[in-house]
Amino acid sequence: MSSSPSPSAADPPGDFVVVFVTVPNQDVAATLAKTLVTEKLVACVNILPGLRSIYAWQDKLCDEAEALCVLKTRRTLFPAVRDRVTSIHPYQIPEIIALPFVEGNAPYLAWLRDETRAP
Helix, strand or coil: CCCCCCCCCCCCCCHHEEEEEEEECCCHHHHHHHHEEEEHCCEEEEEEEEEEEEECCCCCEEEEEEEEEEEEEHHHHHHHHHHHHHCCCCCCCCEEEEEEEECCCCHHHHHHHHCCCCC
């Protein structure tokens, strides 16, 4: 982000969410990220490799290597993000969790708005 979009009074932090999505590996993460950014469903995806997830699935204890995708988008786009992630995700039940922004840097929020499509 080299340029600074002008902040808008219409960009309260609560208008945006961070979405967590776990994936089996970095290749899936990159595909997911590129798709969502290209389609302007999200402004940015951070990929955190080296995640270790321990969970119960179908009566078995699982201990798996995963990557975490951290997506930033408009709150109103969450249903479209959820549906798109579900359509390309390899898991039967993908983790897709949205948390609202509590506070945010006004120029960053303006950039998020500008880099995502209008709902």
